[in-house]
Amino acid sequence: MSATERTQIRAQAQAILEQLAGPQATLRDDQWVAIEALVVQRRRALVVQRTGWGKSAVYFIAAKLLRGEGHGPTVIVSPLLALMRNQVAAADRAGVHAATINSSNVADWDDIHHRVRGGELDVLLVSPERLNNPDFRDTVLPALARDAGLVVVDEAHCVSDWGHDFRPDYRRIRTLIAELGDGIPVLATTATANDRVVDDVAAQLGVGGGDTLVLRGGLDRESLRLSVVKAGSPAQRAAWLAAHLDSLPGSGIVYTLTVAQAHDIAALLREHGHPVAAYTGATEAAEREQLEADLLANRVKALIATSALGMGFDKPDLGFVVHLGAPSSPIAYYQQVGRAGRSTSSAEVVLLPGREDQDVWRYFASVAFPPEALVRKVIRELGVDRPLSTAALEPLVDLNRTRLEMVLKVLDVDGAVRRVKGGWLSTGQDWTYDEARYRKLDEARKREQQAMLDYQNTDGCRMAFLRAQLDDPELGDGERCGRCDNCTGARYDAVVDANAERDTRQRLMRPGVELTPRKQWPSGLEKLGLELKGRISDGPAAGRVIGRLTDLGWGARLRRLLDEPDAKVPDDVVQAAVQVLAAWDWQTRPTAVMALDSDTRPLLITSLATELARLGRLTDLRVLRYAPARRPATAANSAYRVAALHGAWSPPDVSDVSGPVLLVDDVTETGWTLTMASRVVRAAGAPAVLPFALASVS
Known part of the structure; x- marks a missing residue:
């Protein structure tokens, strides 16, 4: 291709960029290098560039140019619904006909498949899970692999070792790439990849080797001001956030480590008058879309979010990102803080770490x-x-x-x-079970967890620390950002007003979480010798726990209690239980209380039941004893757990009971123990069972 032809193509690329980003946008030289490799040279490329660099502009421009030359549609494998919505909107602005296939638009799939086969679409965005749907894999994917103009793997770090933790479907992409027709270019993009991840992505996607263009730029974010505030206990950190939220610029995101924390903090901040909402993986797709729109339009000060709001959410003027609890790796942290300050001169990034963060890290590693x-x-x-x-x-x-x-x-x-x-x-x-790989993965995970602890404690430049963790090729020796709290010496005051802390602690420590009863038997129980199926008609009513182990309020107290040797229930826990019972809106008040037998905490459970009987003037039915032939129920699988719990208790004597029985346990995780025990108590003659536990796992 002549120099004149290349110049013409670059001019076309510039025009498309202006459609995407406005007339003020200018195509950078490194963006053109990537586009030229894909469109002119039909090569494979791996682009590792910071958030806001313009990676999506590269693949939309390339898609439009390739379509103009008569090539097939571009297939973009994209990880999150928020990312897909933003990308389709961007494509429309550039005159690119785009559609997405994901779990929220099932009714449109057949029509989209038809449009793909009819050549009506320029870009098809698919979730990685869709790649192995049998219909899609067998009827749509072969044609795409044969005729695609370009294949893009966005957020390609998900392909790496962490794939089996985050999205194993991402690793299927290598099969798609292996089946591509001759001369179909491939682009893999990410903002968060250290050397280990870059090497693994190259190996997984087949984008390594001498003919692959690797564009790896600097990861400094000149608008971000990084700070760490060690405000103390969960209540102190929550009070700090409530006191400082209004002073943070614009609107932003507050990240928490668990779903429970997101809801607790959102409720707390709303009580303080802040317009915020919770956004988690459990949030319905339609509600997520509305919440994203609210944040984009500054109708909320912040979304209190888990990592479900992350990759691809694009609000250029996002003013701040706060973490209430540290993510387990610098890669995850850099990814999330990268949401802020894309088109602003300054944005605040604040980490409020807690001692309990490592408990959450260990839990996620355990599964x-x-x-x-x-x-x-x-x-x-x-x-x-x-x-x-x-x-x-x-x-x-x-x-x-x-x-x-x-x-x-x-x-x-x-x-x-x-x-x-x-x-x-x-x-x-x-x-072959790749034990060496999983061991190596575990070791890498531990190193990155330690790096997050080191980040909190460093007296060096925080941005330089993160860039070093991501093996930034442009980081110079001794380089400092000049913006973070360590570089400037300007720090947030970590001290929290004593009255505010006390008020926040009282709000967070309000005990009581509803325990939804199991309503349906797990399928396949007949294979384990049990004739149980369909709806559960003889189980417990809705129950209560004092708190979740992941709560910012009662979580830490309950974890500490359960870590101690078995002993009588402490007075503060009894008082919390009484508060829960007093606020319980049951249809009929319990007339008796019974403790569940326990191998590990018999004294804790029975003493709690005894105290509740005394204070509530309930009949003390003592302990629902294990049957002599009972098997320990250690299974995680629901069907196995039900089978192990079947026949686990001896029938109790409830002949003197005239009303519901309060059934007391220490911890509930799956709900099956309380369900199966309640059936035994009801079968013995109790009219109803109200389950109560100190804590739930989540």
Whole structure:
């Protein structure tokens, strides 16, 4: 291609950029290098550039140019619904016909597939999970792989080792890329990748090697002012946030580590008069879209969010990002703070770390990839000719639904199983449990957790620290940002007004969380010898717990209590239980109380039941004793757990009971223990059972 032709193509690229970003936008040289590699040279490229660099502009411009030359549609694999919505809007501004396939627009899938086959779409955005949907994989994907003009893997760091924790579906992309027709360019983009992740992405996607363009720029964010505020206890940190939120510029995001914390902090801040809302992975898709629109339009001061609001959410003037609790890695932290200050001269980034952060890190690490014996049992239970659905497979293996689905996806990527209509099949291929890889992953995870602790305590430049953790190639020796609290010496005051702290603690420590009863038996119980199916008609009523172990209020107190040796229940916990009972809007007041038998905390549970009987003037039915032949119920899988709990207790004597029984336990995790125990008490003659526990796991 001549120099004149290249000049003409660059001029076209500049015109498309102006449609995307406005007439003031100018195509940077490094953006043109990437576009030229894809459009002119038809090469593969890996672009690792900071948030706000303009990676999406590169692939939309390339898509439009390639379509203009008669090539097929661009396929963009994109991880989050928020990202997809923003990208479709951007495509429309540039005159690019785009559509998205994801879990929130199921009714549109058939029409979109038809438009793809008819050549009506320039860009198709798909979630990684969609790549292995049998219909999509078998009827749509082959044509796309053959005829695509460009394949883009956005947020490509998800392909890396963390893939089996975050999205194992991302690792399927290598299969798509391997099946591409000759000369189809591939672009992988991310803002958050250190050397380890870059190498792994290159290996996973086949975008390494001598012919691949690697564009890796500096990661400094000149608008961000990084600070760490060690404000103390959860109540002190929440009070600090309530006191300082109005002084933070514009509108922003407050990140928490758990769903429970997001809701607790949102409620607390609203009580202080701040217009905020909670945004988590449990938020319905339509509500998420409305909340994003509210933040974009500055109708809220902040969204109190988990990591569900992250990659791809684009509000150029986002004024601040606050973390109430530290993420477990500098990569995750840099990714989230990168939401702020994209088009502003200054944005505030504040970390409020807590001692309990490491407890949350350990919990999420504990639900990573299961041990080899469990994984091999999954493979053994699958046949090669008759598929099993996930629901049918669940009673056959001791994995809960979430972990089982993760294992199946990883095995699918590894070629040991295959998803088909109706469920999953074994491929019969040999499979190796990569213990060395998982051990290496665990070691890397621990190093990155330590790095987050080091970030909190460093007296050096905080931006330089993060850039070093991400192996920024442009970071110079001794370089400092000149903006963070350590560079300027300008720090937020961590001291919290004593009255505000006391008020916040009282609000956070208001005990009482509703415990929703189990309403449906897990499928497949007949395979475990139990004739139980459909709706549960003889279980407990709705119950209560004092608090969740992940709460910012009662969470820390309950975790401390449960870590101590078994002893009589402390007075403060009794008083909290009384408050919960006093606020309980039951239809009929309980007339009796009974403690669940326990191998680990018998004194704690029975003393609580005794105190509640005394204070509430209830009949003390003592303890629901284990049956002699009872088996310990250690299973995580619902069907296995129900089977182990069936027959676990001896029938009690409730002949003198005239009303509901309050059934007391220490911790509830799945709800099955209280459900199965309640059935025993009801079968003995109790008219109703009200479950009560000190804590719930989540």
